[in-house]
Amino acid sequence: MKMSQVFSRTLREVPVGAESLGYGYLVRAGFIRQLGAGIFSLLPLGLRSIRKIEGIIRDEMEKIGGQEILMPVVNPADIWKETGRFYSIDREMSRFQDRVGRDMVLAMTHEECVTDIARFEIDSYKRLPQLVYQLQTKWRDDPRPRAGLIRVREFTMKDSYSFDRDYEGLKKQYLAHYHAYFRIFDRCALPSIAVGSDSGMMGGKIAHEYMYLSPIGEDTIITCAKCGYTANRQIATFVKEHTSEAELPLEEKFTPNCATIEELAEFLSIPKTKTAKALFMMGTFVDSTSGEEVQKLIVGIVRGDLDIEENKLQNAAKANALRPAHADEIKAAGMEPGFGSPIGCAKDVLVLVDDSVAHANNLVAGANKVDYHFLNTNFGRDYTGEVVDIASAVAGHLCSVCKNPLTQSKGIEIGNIFQLGTRYSESMNCMYQDEGGVRKPVVMGSYGIGVGRLLACLAEEYHDESGLQLPISAAPYQVHLVSLIKDTAIAEQVYKQLEDAGIEVLYDDRKESAGVKFADADLIGIPIRITLGNRSLKEGKVELKLRANPLEIHQIKLEDLTKDVHKIIADLQRAIHDSMYEREVGDEI
RNA sequence: CGGGGCGUUGCCUAGUGGCUAAGGCGCUUGCUUUGGGAGCAAGAAAUCGGAGGUUCGAGUCCUCUCGCCCCGACCA
Missing domain, CATH: 3.30.930.10 (Bira Bifunctional Protein; Domain 2)
Known part of the structure; x- marks a missing residue:
């Protein structure tokens, strides 16, 4: 071209x-x-x-x-x-x-x-x-x-x-x-x-996503460096350690200005793990045969040091959609935003309790009354609900497979x-x-x-400060032919010779300065650049450079050009192929 | 859908109520130049996103609206 x-x-x-x-x-x-x-x-x-x-x-x-x-x-x-x-x-x-x-x-x-x-x-x-x-x-x-x-x-x-x-x-x-x-x-x-x-809207059970790890990614990937466990945070599991102790009697406590877990834990001088927090969401449930929609308030309970993973919550609730509940909707169900817990809430509320809370004792939770919390709440005794996993895994949590600390990174699906x-x-x-x-x-x-x-x-993945550097398998052309000589006949001939040999060539035949041509060649980033200039042509040679390696210049004899370019293309392709490797996949998929 | 930002020529920008809307890049023409975004000269190109309003006067202020970007919600 x-x-x-x-x-x-x-x-x-x-x-x-x-x-x-x-x-x-x-x-x-x-x-x-x-x-x-x-x-x-x-x-x-x-x-x-x-x-x-x-x-x-x-x-x-x-x-x-x-x-x-x-x-x-x-x-x-x-x-x-x-x-x-x-x-x-x-x-x-x-x-x-x-x-x-x-x-x-x-x-x-x-x-x-x-x-x-x-x-x-x-x-x-x-x-x-x-x-x-x-x-x-x-x-x-x-x-x-x-x-x-x-x-x-x-x-x-x-x-x-x-x-x-x-x-x-x-x-x-x-x-x-x-x-x-x-x-x-x-x-x-x-x-x-x-x-x-x-599996989201697709339904089904087992699913994998392929991720390109990048800081601009929107998905968070939880990884265990030791055993190789990797999962999207939306479903990632982790170990929730808990100790059990004798149940103590429920007690209402005046806790002024403690609308957040941080304030509450500080006020009571207890660790956040001794608290439970509630997230109120309004779930939409759709009847798949009639299309009728029903709204239902969902309360998610998780230990105070953890966060709720909304995707897990939605799956556990089997809801089609979730949105944060409005304050009046929470109050209508007998609970108080900021001081909420399912204790004494309306019957038609869907209560989903993370196992971190279900397996812990004597947690501090909201008393559904402004500025009041309950001490020593216990799941099963003071309230009930479905026990599920709705907590969000973050770096530092322990791998549910091998108990090694997990790490997290960003990825693009x-x-x-x-x-x-x-x-x-x-x-x-x-x-x-x-x-x-x-x-x-x-x-x-x-x-x-x-x-x-x-x-x-x-x-x-493939760019530098001058432009793109797409790999040869995905680049629009294989060779960028930059002609700096006045004699277009020679350039045309080289262009034709390469094309006839089945090489994909982008030929810069424009009447532009050398600087413009080089800058555009860098920007488009075709893997192989061949420069026709008087310097080399005097000796019957052309210059060849790889976009990915701009400091190394090859002088190639005109008569060897096609052969050498074929070889370089093959080398570049082989390099990609050689970097491929068979991944170990067990039956666990 | 919530929060924020931006819409001025093909592109990037300047222009905080006052004369004919300015510059760089790009484009056209001519001459010169030709190994890293060339030089000189002459041109073309903008109803300042749109509508309404305030004003003697609006790119500039106000209202509405459309579009785009970012953050969040969201998302295979």
């Missing part, structure tokens, strides 16, 4: 709003342009990178038996009503009516659609297992798009769906994805880890895999007959990768 003809141009300055460096470079280098909040166009350079990444994904999906399909973005709402997600998913899914008033949705994922297809195609165990995948546009009306391509509303997703006769089969396909995903990220040269995760089970096949009647003629629900899995987000993460 001749640079004089490239549709996009480069920008000298970072446009306003580009906070993260990688995003700023993707815009400056002309890979992407923003149309609206969380809505981007891919320009030729950006699309070439995306196509490279998609190529890797396709390759790895085919290797594990995936067959590519393409499902529609617009779905009739009927199938979403069948699974209940038409009602349970909030405004993140956009809905509209067609010309005759039928409910339609913009599918934000395709379990419903693919299950609808599968219930037609699959009727016998002989037609299982199956694996289909697609690369398709998703629209998710995210309330908070941010950081360029990291979190957008419209994006391309690779989603695959597996169908098996039983959980053994599902486990196989899940494991195949587990490895394939690592191979995909490795081939893109993006460092990644897999963490245990919440680049992919996820879910064992769906029969959640969709049962609600949509996707059945097969086994050898004995017994009808059984197909066992499903669902697996996603955000393609644009992957590129965004690569831009975060």
Whole structure:
């Protein structure tokens, strides 16, 4: 490609709003342009990178038996009503009516659609297992798009769906994805880890997220350095140590100006572990067949030194959504904000008690009266509720597997895999007959990768102060040919020679100064740069530099150019391949 | 959805009630230059996000509204 003809141009300055460096470079280098909040166009350079990444994904999906399909973005709402997600998913899914008033949705994922297809195609165990995948546009009306391509509303997703006769089969396909995903990220040269995760709106039980660790990430990952336990904080567990002592009588105590646990512990001169705190949330519960919504007050109780993990709370409550409860809603249920506890609360309140509290004695808790607390509250004696795990794991807590102190880090979710089970096949009647003629629900899995987000993460990982340095597997071109000579005939010839040899070349044929050309080459960051200048050409040579290693200059004879470039490309590709490694995966997945 | 910030030419900015809205980059034309964002000269390009209001006079003040960004809520 001749640079004089490239549709996009480069920008000298970072446009306003580009906070993260990688995003700023993707815009400056002309890979992407923003149309609206969380809505981007891919320009030729950006699309070439995306196509490279998609190529890797396709390759790895085919290797594990995936067959590519393409499902529609617009779905009739009927199938979403069948699974209940038409009602349970909030405004993140956009809905509209067609010309005759039928409910339609913009599918934000395709379990419903693919299950609808599968219930037609699959009727016998002989037609299982199956694996289909697609690369398709998703629209998710995210309330908070941010950081360029990291979190957008419209994006391309690779989603695959597996169908098996039983959980053994599902486990196989899940494991195949587990490895394939690592191979995909490795081939893109993006460092990644897999963490245990919440299944969220997908349903099902077992799920993993793939994370690119980055300080700009929005997810918190809890890790044990000793045994290798990793999990999203949303579900991470930890050891809650407790001692038991004889129960003491309940006692009301005047505790002025003690609305927080810190103030209370200081006022009473007790450790925070001897207190219990309450979090009041209003939960929305949706009937998945009628779509009827019910609101219910939820009280979460956790030991004073811990915090409540809202995701765990929502799961424990089996609520579709949570929001902080208003003061009047709390009071209406017989409790007092700031001095609240479930002691004496209304019957219809859902009380969820963390095991840290359920297994402790004589905790100080709110007396549901301003400026008063109870001393010596005991779960079971003074109040009841469901015992659950709703506490948030933080660095320093002990690993629930090996009791080693946990650490935490920030990550960006680049992919996820879910064992769906029969959640969709049962609600949509996707059945097969086994050898004995017994009808059984197909066992499903669902697996996603955000393609644009992957590129965004690569831009975060690979850049310096001059621009991008994308790895050769994801860079839009392999070679950037910078011509500084007046004689265009020679440059054209070198360009043609490289292209004819099957090398992807971006040829800077513009009538610009050397400085401009070099600056743009650095910005776009094609891995290999070849400079045609009078200095070297006098000796029949050209200069070659690697973007990642700008200090090392190679002088290459013109007649060896194609051969040498092929070798360097192969070396760069091999370096990525050599850094891949097989990860140990046990049966615990 | 709550809190905060910002909308001035293609991009980045200046402009705190007063003359024809200023500069840098980019763009066009000409000449010069050609190994790290060149020089000189001449140009084009802005209904100052939109609507309403206050005022003799509004980019500037007020109200409403739209958009974008950040923090939070949220989120596969």
